[in-house]
Amino acid sequence: MSRRTLADCVGVNPQTIGYLERGDYSPSLELAMKIARVFDVSIELLFSFEPFEPVAAALRRAGASE
Template sequence: MAEPGGEAVHNRIALLRTERGVSRRELADALGVHYQTVGYLERGEYAPSLHLALRLAAFFDVPVEVLFSLTPFPRIGAPATASDG
């Protein structure tokens, strides 16, 4: 979903959550948010505050840039293009 400035915030929350076997409810409980908030975040319907983004990155033990981007992430398994390397 676009932010007021017109830019969407893309994320890999669902990917990391699934990869690590964490349910939406478990993630929500760890972050102190409602489990539906996790769904809104994953679908891009809600952009997190900086505080929440940093807490998510800390939970997954990754840099915030691994979790969030202003440009879409490449699809997993997508073929590399000449500009990728």
């Protein structure tokens, strides 16, 4: 999914998605919930205070278990 597509789905500017990807911006709870809903995953899978594996790897693993 492109930044623009995700941004359109959650109602933000594509630059905001870039800031999130780089860790330059912390999302509001509302934005985090919207992004989690787009990917049909828990917020904790996408956002954490602790380092975790790349989101793409986690999403591939989650998709493989369905």
